């Protein structure tokens with residue numbers, strides 16, 4: 524991406540603030556993107572990872588921040604969307620980690636509540652403890668020992684489970700019993716999801732690239748599918764719980780599933796890939812509807828005083844939102860992605876967000 528395209532990307536971005544700082548001691552870029560504070564102060568994860576370029580890191584932050592706005596809006600949760608990226612060098616010296624997180628925490632503190640954060644790819648509850656130590660109240664999902672609620676993986680998995688259950692009901696009819704589900708990525712969320720699906724009587728298989736994880740789940744009797752074969756695996760549900768950008772022109776034609784619903788953020792390569800999936804007869808449940816359980820449960824308990832039971836009930840209600848989105852998509856001849864974006868937009872009370880949402884070419888979006 525050239526300077527000109529960075530400039531045009533920033534010009535069209537409909538978010539509120541972008542804070543960029545080069546952290547010289549660690550050689551890292553700190554990028555904080557606040558997409559919307561319309562429903563409340565912005566909340567979103569902090570990614571700590573390496574990218575091939577600054578524009579890639581910036582683009583990731585902008586897209587993920589937008590997704591957080593939609594995630595909270597579809598659930599009617601009183602927080603806005605943001606995301607932070609700590610773009611570290613490829614051979615990042617981990618002895619620099621604590622100091623980098625402290626400097627980042629001080630920056631969050633200086634921003635005076637504009638953005639609060641939780642764990643994301645490359646960060647964990649222990650990192651939130653470090654941020655909290657210099658910026659109290661700015662980091663969610665701290666360790667239980669430090670007074671937080673710990674990892675968000677379980678509530679995220681419960682939300683994904685509720686979404687899969689609801690989607691199967693609407694699209695295929697009946698319960699999850701005997702339905703085949705392929706979980707892509709048996710990490711923190713994927714593992715908890717495999718357990719939940721197994722308890723509900725689903726026929727679960729998984730794919731992963733990590734030797735230890737593969738071995739551990741195989742030993743527990745869960746069927747393993749090699750990563751390349753996973754794309755063309757025939758199943759009722761594919762649950763992407765590994766990487767973003769996986770649904771694209773290269774992978775979509777190979778898919779043989781009926782429904783896609785998983786935890787990974789920004790699964791569509793392009794917004795228009797939602798139409799490609801629709802044309803293949805695959806029901807894609809938008810990731811921002813499916814994967815909000817962790818952020819909502821943790822923020823609800825730590826910032827809004829929810830009890831664990833209340834948090835669980837709210838997470839399970841993702842199933843109801845999925846039913847609503849799939850039914851309105853079906854009734855109005857638009858894709859679930861378009862229906863969910865419209866729901867988010869209506870909650871945000873604005874006509875701007877998500878303009879140009881994908882829809883079937885022969886249908887008109889009444890919004």
Ligand code: NAI
Pocket residue numbers: 643644675676677679707708709710711712713730731732733736750764765766767786787788814815817818
């Ligand atoms: P994780 O890092 O614990 O697990 C990811 C798993 O995917 C790992 O086991 C990894 O080996 C596997 N993997 C990587 N590349 C793969 C490939 N090409 N094919 C198959 N497997 C592959 O991450 P976590 O926390 O479970 O999150 C999973 C996804 O869900 C991420 O995209 C994350 O951004 C998203 N997410 C997570 C939330 C949370 O609460 N942890 C909340 C919302 C979204």
Ligand code: PHE
Pocket residue numbers: 566567568569640641642643644663664675788814815817818819821822
């Ligand atoms: N990684 C979470 C997400 O993408 C962000 C988060 C976790 C926010 C926990 C708050 C608390 O939804």
